[in-house]
Amino acid sequence: MSNKSSSVFFSFSRKLTAVILIFLLISLSALVIVWYSGTLSDLDGEFINRQNLTDQILKQSIIWIDRGISLYELxxxxxxxEAMEMYQDAYKKTGENVTKLDLYALKKEVDAELNGDFDFYLVDKEGQVLKSTFKDDISxxxxxxxxxxxxxTKIRExxxxxxxxxxxxxxxxxxxxKFSYQGTSDGNYLLEISRNVERLLPLATNASYRELLNNLPAANKDIQTIELYNSQYKIVSKYPFKGPDEQPSAEILSWVIRSFAEHANFEVKNPETGEIIRYTHLPISDADSPSASEMSLVARTVFSTEERDREKLKATLIFCAFFIFMIIVAVGAALAGSRYLSRPIDQIVEDIQCIADGDLDHKIRPTGSSEFNNIELAINSLVANLKEMIVSLKNREEALLEELGRRWRAEENYKRLFESAHDAxxxxxxxxxxxxxxAATRLIGRDLKDIIGKELHEFSPPMQPDGKDSxxxxxxxxxxxxxxxxSVIKWDFIKSDGKILNTEAHCSSVLSDDIILxxxxxxxxxxxxxxKRRESTAISQIDENLVKLAAINDQIRxxxxxxxxxxxxxxxxYEDRIFEQIGVIDDLINEVDRSFVKTYKVRLFLMKHYGIHHTGTEENEQNNK
Incomplete structure (x- = not known):
């Protein structure tokens, strides 16, 4: 019978340990997984934010560079x-007959007079170049x-x-x-002039684009390459610079063309390297220039995912290490709990003897038999409660006596101070x-000069006990x-050290020199x-202790x-020895009953002679009786 019960007990303890272990593993795993998922999400978010920031820098910087070029072209x-005025004069001298218009002679005259290299174009209503000193643009x-x-067309008209x-x-x-346009006076033709230069001026312009691209990787460590394309789908500048002969692939050009056509941004992932490729449309708004729509650029930026992936790998390793550590700790705790639940409790008689000898700190050791399990729990509980109650009663009685002494001394001091008229x-x-x-200066802890001329609320907290503004x-x-x-009020002051001071005041008014003081x-x-608050609390605690003590006596017997x-x-x-120890415990309980009666008499004495009342119910008093 004993072995069977013991096996059942051990089986239960192991099942309980397994349930606790599973619960801990599931709970901790959920927390760690949430942390891990949040970390990965944060890393992806930071990666995307760096890309978006790069696009914003590109867009704003391109606009600033273009503004500088525009100012330079002025x-x-x-x-x-001046050349256009000469062109208009030449057109009028032909009697508006374009067949008689000699553009080469006009070019020679204008180049000499204005000290530059100019080309002239004549465009009809259909938008076709009829004549030009730059032969490639004819037709x-x-x-x-x-x-x-x-x-x-609007300019011509x-x-x-x-x-x-x-x-x-x-x-x-x-x-x-650099082109300029003006319609003829009859509106039939568009006169077009270009001033030719060897390179896009200023010379620092190319350097500005290159400097922009060279500095961007310092702001975003994920950048691998950057390329800027113009509306003719040619590379304007790139990072890193590998030489002017390198040409983009057909796939790259298709994305660039699509970005220009749709005025949109696109993102592509390289399936082989995992790199993120962004095609960003960089519009340049210049409403005053006919060719403004052709001035926009497209940036092709390649972002490496290596740094983000390294951070993810690092987070994964930390997660795995923590998860393994968590499993080890959980298993260790489960094993320790299992060993604790399986301790033998066959020394119950010896443990009772130790308790009867006065060692209330001694616990009943488990025997491993379920037959004595209830006895073990009951004795341990009643001994622990008895010990706690005895210690608590002694401590509270001492505290109560000390509190009553302080109360009496404080009241005596208060009466002497009041009778000596040292009130504020x-x-x-x-x-x-x-x-x-x-006394008033001492009351609020301030000098006389700091008080005169002020109002009461300036030495008070913002709010009074009744909730009103001071x-x-x-x-x-x-x-x-x-x-x-x-005539009587309650008022709170705040001392110079920040301490709140509760006061009562008697109030009266005096008429002095027609002024009410x-x-x-x-x-x-x-x-x-x-x-008074502590006294009320102490009496309430005594009532609570009496109720608990009466209940414990019944629980022990x-x-x-x-x-x-x-x-x-x-x-x-062990029959006789157990009966002997039961008698000893019964004597202890009787002693507690006598202490209960004494404590209750002390309570009645305090309520009768000191006017101390508790906040409990009359029903509790009847139960204590």
Whole structure:
């Protein structure tokens, strides 16, 4: 029977340990997995934020660089305007007959007079170049650029002189040219002039794009390469610079063309390397230039994922290490719990003897048999409760006596101070302090010069105990005292060290020289209020202890009766010794009953002679009786 019960007990303990272990593993695993997922999500978020920041820097920087180029090009506008006037004069001299217009002679004259290299173009209403000193552009049809054709058509019809931006031009052999346009007076033709330069000026422009691209990797360590493409899908600048002969692949050009066509940004992932490739459309808004739509750029940026992946790997390793450590700790805790639950408890008689000898700290050791399990738990519980109750009663009785002594001494001191008229007195004129005594200065801990002329609420916390604002409450009280409506108040002060001071005051008003003065006589009741709260708490605690003690007596006697019956039924060589120890415990319980009666009499004495009342119910008092 014993072995069977023992095996059942051990099986239960192991199952309980397994359940606790599984619960701990699931809970801790969930927390670690949430942390791990959050870490990976943060790393991805930071990676995307760095890419977005790079795009923002590119867009803003390109706009600033273009503004600088635009300002630089303004130096060519006066010469283009003079050339256009000469062009208009030449057109009018032909009687508006374009067949008689000699553009080469005009070019020679303008180049000599304006000291530059100019080309002239004559465009009809259909947007086709009829004549030009730059042969590659003859027969060029502007309608292949619908937006541009619509703009120059308006210029032709309005007759307004409009300078354009400096561009390379349609022809591959063309130099950099700054164009200007103006319609003829009859509106039939568009006169176009270009001033030719060897390179896009200023010389620092290319360096500006290159410097921008060279500095971006310092701001984003994920950048591998950056390329800038113009509207003709040619590379303007790139990082790192590997030479001018390197050409983009067809796939790259297709994404660049799509970005220009849709004015949109695209993101592509390289399946082999895992790199992220972004195609970012960089618009340049220049509403005054006909070629503004062709000035935009597209940036192709390649971002490496190696740094992000290294951080993810690091987080994964930390997660795995922590998870393994968590498993080891959980298994260790489960094994320790299993060993603890399987300890033998066959020394119960010896343990009872140790307790009977006065060693209340001694615990009943488990025997491993479920037959004595209830006895073990009952005795351990009643001994622990008995010990705790005895210690608690002694400590609380000592604390109560000490508190009562402090209360009596404090009340005596308070009476002597009050009878010697050392109360704090404040004289108020209007709402400000007109005068006060030394007790008042000591009360709020400030010098006389710091008090005179101030208001009461300036030495008070923001709010009074009744929840009113101190400034509003002080003025209201002064008005009510002056009218005779109020004679006693409660008021809180705040001392110079920040301590809150509870006071009571007797109030009265005095008429002096047709001026109503209000007098407050304050006394400090902070300690008195605190003592009353502690007294009430102490009496309530005594009532609670009495109820608990009565319950414990019943809880102890009932298990003792069960033990006596079980011992008589089982018999054995320890029967007499167990009966002997039961008698000893019964004597201890009787001693507790006598202490209960004494404590209850002390409580009645305090309530009768000191006027101390508790907050408990009358039902509890009847139960204690």
């Amino acid at each position: 130096q060519y506008v006066p010469s283009l305007k 060029l049809d502007f309608k292949i650029w619908p937006k541009f054709f619509a703009i120059v 309005s007759g307004e002189f409009v300078p354009d931006r400096m561009v390379k031009g349609y022809s591959k052999t063309a130099p950099f040219r 007195i404040f004289i108020i004129k209007d709402t400000r302090i007109e005068g006060c005594n030394n 400034a509003v409450a002080s003025r209201d009280i002064i008005g009510r005292v002056a009218s005779g409506e109020l 209000v007098m407050f006589i304050f006394r400090d009741v902070t300690e008195l209020l605190e003592m 009932n298990p003792l009766s069960s033990i006596a019956v079980l011992n008589e039924l089982q018999g054995g060589e």
